Amino acid sequence: SQKIEQNSEALNIQEGKTATLTCNYTNYSPAYLQWYRQDPGRGPVFLLLIRENEKEKRKERLKVTFDTTLKQSLFHITASQPADSATYLCALPGAAAGNKLTFGGGTRVLVKP
Amino acid sequence: GAVVSQHPSRVICKSGTSVKIECRSLDFQATTMFWYRQFPKQSLMLMATSNEGSKATYEQGVEKDKFLINHASLTLSTLTVTSAHPEDSSFYICSARPPGGAYEQFFGPGTRLTVL
Numbered sequence: 001s002q003k004i005e006q007n008s009e010a011l012n013i014q015e016g017k018t019a020t021l022t023c024n025y026t027n028y029s030p031a032y033l034q035w036y037r038q039d040p041g042r043g044p045v046f047l048l049l050i051r052e053n054e055k056e057k058r059k060e061r062l063k064v065t066f067d068t069t070l071k072q073s074l075f076h077i078t079a080s081q082p083a084d085s086a087t088y089l090c091a092l093p094g095a096a097a098g099n100k101l102t103f104g105g106g107t108r109v110l111v112k113p
Numbered sequence: 114g115a116v117v118s119q120h121p122s123r124v125i126c127k128s129g130t131s132v133k134i135e136c137r138s139l140d141f142q143a144t145t146m147f148w149y150r151q152f153p154k155q156s157l158m159l160m161a162t163s164n165e166g167s168k169a170t171y172e173q174g175v176e177k178d179k180f181l182i183n184h185a186s187l188t189l190s191t192l193t194v195t196s197a198h199p200e201d202s203s204f205y206i207c208s209a210r211p212p213g214g215a216y217e218q219f220f221g222p223g224t225r226l227t228v229l
Contacts, residue, residue, distance in 0.1 A: 034216070041204075041223065041225070043206045044220045049217055089156065101147075101218060103156045103157045106156055
């Protein structure tokens with residue numbers, strides 16, 4: 001069955017450093033992959049989408065890579081700030097029609113000043 | 114950007130009662146909305162896909178008679194948790210996709226349900 005794995009351990013990082021999160025998937029060949037941010041007690045907020053034919057995508061201080069051979073996406077937050085502290089979720093569309101999303105377990109990031 | 118609202122944000126009810134949660138797309142029409150539930154420190158689990166004008170499609174293991182979904186208009190979907198029990202306590206979140214082929218989903222702020 002399809003499986004999406006994110007590091008369940010929280011990532012503690014010093015302000016100004018780059019945070020790197022990993023999303024691995026198996027038994028699946030998605031046409032695209034998405035990253036969301038979720039703050040405690042809130043719904044997720046869409047950040048970036050990267051398609052299977054794109055190696056890298058950037059948005060401000062965020063960078064996403066997508067390696068369909070390794071079945072892995074990396075999510076980078078450069079020059080991290082305390083306000084970046086949140087849980088980051090990767091999501092892939094289901095194999096069936098309807099573009100339903102399946103979410104990874106999320107990785108919590110804590111940026112310390 | 115697209116905005117999705119949910120109401121109420123929090124609800125506490127007694128066991129056996131029914132609770133209705135509303136999900137609205139404020140500035141776009143959504144023929145499809147999605148309902149998720151999330152337990153503490155866990156990821157979002159899709160419960161059902163709400164289709165305007167037709168029956169909802171439920172994920173495996175989700176009781177359709179327990180979680181009633183009605184997509185009455187292009188901007189409103191409701192989830193009713195019937196005869197709620199403490200194990201139904203969770204964070205319920207809806208999402209919608211704007212028309213035009215975009216793949217990203219816009220999520221509501223969520224509803225915290227506590228069943229006593």
